[in-house]
Amino acid sequence: MVIVFFGPPGSGKGTQSQELGKTIKDLIHVSTGDLLRQEIASASELGHRLKSKIEAGEFVTDDIIVQLVSGILRKNVKKDIIFDGFPRTLQQAIAFDTLLGVENLKVDVVFDFDIDVHVVIERVTGRYMCLGCGAVYHKKNKKPKVDSVCDQCGGIRFVERKDDSVDVLETRLKIYQEETLPVKKYYGDKGVLKRIDASLSPDEVTCFIKTALLEAGLIRRGE
Ligand SMILES: [Zn+2]
Numbered sequence: 001m002v003i004v005f006f007g008p009p010g011s012g013k014g015t016q017s018q019e020l021g022k023t024i025k026d027l028i029h030v031s032t033g034d035l036l037r038q039e040i041a042s043a044s045e046l047g048h049r050l051k052s053k054i055e056a057g058e059f060v061t062d063d064i065i066v067q068l069v070s071g072i073l074r075k076n077v078k079k080d081i082i083f084d085g086f087p088r089t090l091q092q093a094i095a096f097d098t099l100l101g102v103e104n105l106k107v108d109v110v111f112d113f114d115i116d117v118h119v120v121i122e123r124v125t126g127r128y129m130c131l132g133c134g135a136v137y138h139k140k141n142k143k144p145k146v147d148s149v150c151d152q153c154g155g156i157r158f159v160e161r162k163d164d165s166v167d168v169l170e171t172r173l174k175i176y177q178e179e180t181l182p183v184k185k186y187y188g189d190k191g192v193l194k195r196i197d198a199s200l201s202p203d204e205v206t207c208f209i210k211t212a213l214l215e216a217g218l219i220r221r222g223e
Pocket residue numbers: 130131132133134135150151152153154155
């Protein structure tokens with residue numbers, strides 16, 4: 001079974017990969033970032049080229065990513081694999097189908113982790129500010145002593161704090177969403193795209209994924 005997890009950073013793909021790993025025995029999790037890191041760590045010729053490219057701030061081409069994925073597929077024939085963050089471009093998606101075709105495989109299901117840019121930003125940054133005095137809190141790391149009441153001024157109105165890193169993240173997410181539209185359309189036309197409301201709780205998302213896999217006959221009840 002070949003599953004693709006598709007979604008921006010902060011959409012919960014990593015958490016869901018781990019959850020699914022508990023359900024499906026010997027599930028292999030492949031993320032593009034890990035593939036790149038492993039290749040660089042292996043000190044292969046390609047690894048050296050990748051290292052200099054990344055250090056120079058150059059874009060890693062589709063060809064290289066596809067080459068790495070091809071290696072993974074050859075090493076894991078007949079295993080269940082989640083591809084996390086791949087394919088990300090239409091070119092990668094088409095090349096992926098060719099690779100899978102060689103092994104008599106296909107993409108069984110693509111989960112599209114759909115999430116509002118602002119929810120991601122909130123999750124990734126989590127910082128908010130008291131409107132009364134400007135004291136800064138964080139949803140996980142630094143909550144007020146009394147829930148929703150400012151420690152310093154007793155204020156109860158807060159606003160998400162915006163800074164440069166948030167702007168950068170916002171831009172990246174917007175580009176991500178525009179870039180990935182053709183890939184979504186590609187899998188939508190093939191009838192394998194399943195939209196997930198990734199703003200739901202992790203448990204709800206896990207439940208949704210399992211139900212979809214059950215309905216598609218990809219896993220059995222009790223798994
Ligand atoms: Zn305050």
